[in-house]
Amino acid sequence: MRKQRLKEIEELRNMGIEPYPYGYDKEESSLRIKEKYDRELQAGQVKDDVRVSTAGRVMSIRDHGKSAFFHIKDQDGRIQAYIRKNSIGPEKYDIFKKLVNVGDILGIKGFPFKSRTGELTIFVEDFQILSKAIRPLPEKWHGLKDKEIIYRQRYVDMIASDDSLNRFKTRYKIIRMIKEFLDGRGFIEVETPTLVYVTGGAEARPFVTHLNVFDMDMYLRIATELYLKRYIIGGFERVYEIGKVFRNEGISYKHSPEFTSLELYWAYADYEDIMNLTEELIEYVVKRTFGTTKIMYQGIEIDFSRPFKRLKMRDFIREKLGVDILEDSDEDMMRVLKERDVNVPIKSRGHLINKLWDLVEEDVVQPTFLLEHPVEISPLAKRHRKDPRVTERFELIIYGREIANAFSELNDPVDQYQRFLEQSKLREAGDEEAHMMDKDFVRALEYGMPPTGGLGIGIDRLIMFLTDSPTIRDVIAFPLVNPKSLDEEIEYGGEEK
RNA sequence: GACCCGGUAGCUCAGCAGGUAGAGCACCUGACUUUUAAUCAGGGGGCCGCGGGUUCGAAUCCCGCCCGGGUCACCA
Numbered sequence: 001m002r003k004q005r006l007k008e009i010e011e012l013r014n015m016g017i018e019p020y021p022y023g024y025d026k027e028e029s030s031l032r033i034k035e036k037y038d039r040e041l042q043a044g045q046v047k048d049d050v051r052v053s054t055a056g057r058v059m060s061i062r063d064h065g066k067s068a069f070f071h072i073k074d075q076d077g078r079i080q081a082y083i084r085k086n087s088i089g090p091e092k093y094d095i096f097k098k099l100v101n102v103g104d105i106l107g108i109k110g111f112p113f114k115s116r117t118g119e120l121t122i123f124v125e126d127f128q129i130l131s132k133a134i135r136p137l138p139e140k141w142h143g144l145k146d147k148e149i150i151y152r153q154r155y156v157d158m159i160a161s162d163d164s165l166n167r168f169k170t171r172y173k174i175i176r177m178i179k180e181f182l183d184g185r186g187f188i189e190v191e192t193p194t195l196v197y198v199t200g201g202a203e204a205r206p207f208v209t210h211l212n213v214f215d216m217d218m219y220l221r222i223a224t225e226l227y228l229k230r231y232i233i234g235g236f237e238r239v240y241e242i243g244k245v246f247r248n249e250g251i252s253y254k255h256s257p258e259f260t261s262l263e264l265y266w267a268y269a270d271y272e273d274i275m276n277l278t279e280e281l282i283e284y285v286v287k288r289t290f291g292t293t294k295i296m297y298q299g300i301e302i303d304f305s306r307p308f309k310r311l312k313m314r315d316f317i318r319e320k321l322g323v324d325i326l327e328d329s330d331e332d333m334m335r336v337l338k339e340r341d342v343n344v345p346i347k348s349r350g351h352l353i354n355k356l357w358d359l360v361e362e363d364v365v366q367p368t369f370l371l372e373h374p375v376e377i378s379p380l381a382k383r384h385r386k387d388p389r390v391t392e393r394f395e396l397i398i399y400g401r402e403i404a405n406a407f408s409e410l411n412d413p414v415d416q417y418q419r420f421l422e423q424s425k426l427r428e429a430g431d432e433e434a435h436m437m438d439k440d441f442v443r444a445l446e447y448g449m450p451p452t453g454g455l456g457i458g459i460d461r462l463i464m465f466l467t468d469s470p471t472i473r474d475v476i477a478f479p480l481v482n483p484k485s486l487d488e489e490i491e492y493g494g495e496e497k
Numbered sequence: 498g499a500c501c502c503g504g505u506a507g508c509u510c511a512g513c514a515g516g517u518a519g520a521g522c523a524c525c526u527g528a529c530u531u532u533u534a535a536u537c538a539g540g541g542g543g544c545c546g547c548g549g550g551u552u553c554g555a556a557u558c559c560c561g562c563c564c565g566g567g568u569c570a571c572c573a
Binding site: 001002004005044060062063064065066067068069070071080082084085086101102115116117119121135136137138139140141142143144145146147148149151160202203204205247249250252255354402405433481482 | 504507508509510521522523524525528529530531532533534535536542563564565566571572573
């Protein structure tokens with residue numbers, strides 16, 4: 001088929017038609033044209049006192065001999081066009097019939113009318129080939145189902161599936177809404193390094209790279225936290241960054257080695273303030289994107305209206321499993337785990353608590369703030385002012401998944417140094433996910449960081465909910481895939497095969 | 498990492514009691530001036546994921562590998 005298309009391109013050039021011209025005067029989108037004329041025209045009615053010009057990819061052609069209907073698709077949707085031999089002239093019509101195929105990019109000019117069946121259509125008076133495709137599109141009815149092609153060649157998926165194209169448009173909108181909200185609250189969007197000397201702000205294995213000028217290993221950031229706090233120390237009071245972070249770990253429906261995080265830091269605020277901000281932010285985004293706070297995710301209705309439920313981690317686990325993570329012994333907790341067939345080597349009390357939580361987290365479906373995690377599992381959070389066994393921390397749980405993590409930030413340099421020290425010991429003992437000692441960050445804290453509340457949101461996971469996507473790969477346009485040997489030979493012209 | 502399922506035409510899939518590789522869409526040729534999965538007639542198109550084995554003969558059976566999907570485990 002490629003051979004056939006390459007032949008056609010040659011034919012076009014022989015006729016003096018450039019199959020890859022430089023531009024086109026696209027005046028209106030398919031959507032705009034429909035908005036303008038759809039209501040005013042009745043089926044069969046013609047509006048030939050106006051002219052429209054648009055462009056897009058040919059998605060289907062229904063040839064009737066001396067006339068043809070076809071659809072073109074652009075960023076905003078699809079629109080039908082109608083071309084007729086006696087209107088456009090036999091030469092041009094012949095070019096359309098023989099040298100225009102599904103998949104090509106076409107510019108069309110003409111006037112709007114409504115077909116017998118009532119679909120707004122452009123009566124084509126002139127067209128121009130803007131790009132010849134030499135590969136065929138996927139099947140028009142069943143579309144593209146092969147996940148491998150969907151992820152490896154997302155451009156094909158976007159062409160074939162309006163849902164896919166729209167999903168990434170929605171992603172853009174959601175991120176824009178978040179920025180709009182935060183800007184309105186006086187937050188300043190900043191940038192921090194992606195290449196770092198030491199990683200921190202999360203527990204994760206980093207990607208390692210090498211800097212030639214200093215002949216030293218460097219890392220890709222695993223979080224933006226420690227640099228954003230340096231902004232706060234420097235004098236900024238409300239900052240945020242939306243950006244990629246990298247974690248050299250497994251891939252799953254909710255994990256990607258490269259993902260987008262939002263982190264924000266708010267001086268003089270505590271975790272209560274952050275909690276209020278978080279639910280306002282989420283509600284705002286959902287409402288502005290969908291016009292309602294209720295959306296369906298995988299067949300279940302999720303209501304994002306404020307206030308979100310607040311639930312103390314201790315209370316919830318006690319209620320569900322009958323064990324108290326603050327009062328009961330490790331043995332008691334172990335017993336509960338064993339009763340539920342969880343048999344894992346226990347590394348620490350914190351690990352036990354995490355495992356208990358894993359047993360109950362899927363019971364939390366509607367947006368819920370999980371509060372006051374024990375100190376053992378919250379190394380970066382301040383202790384609770386009323387109960388030193390827990391921290392001023394919350395996670396936002398939706399559909400059993402963590403969407404956000406926040407706390408009153410630790411700003412005591414001595415305490416921070418101690419925690420780094422403990423972490424680096426773990427690191428030396430082989431724990432690749434333990435924090436590295438970040439002496440410059442401790443030094444920065446020594447200059448004094450105001451009391452600060454911080455928030456991290458997994459943007460991709462949030463977008464999964466808002467686009468009803470079952471896996472994170474569906475909301476990352478070009479997800480990481482196994483490179484696989486590029487065995488496809490690409491040949492042009494001449495050669496026989 | 499363990500287990501399960503899959504990889505056949507550009508796409509969606511059938512074929513798997515071992516015996517010349519199929520359909521629909523797409524493509525090419527022809528007919529058709531309001532179709533929308535247009536219709537009708539004809540035609541071309543395949544390293545059956547890769548490598549090995551069994552066999553007179555393998556898309557089909559056996560072994561290994563690669564790639565993908567799912568479940569569980571690990572991880573947060």
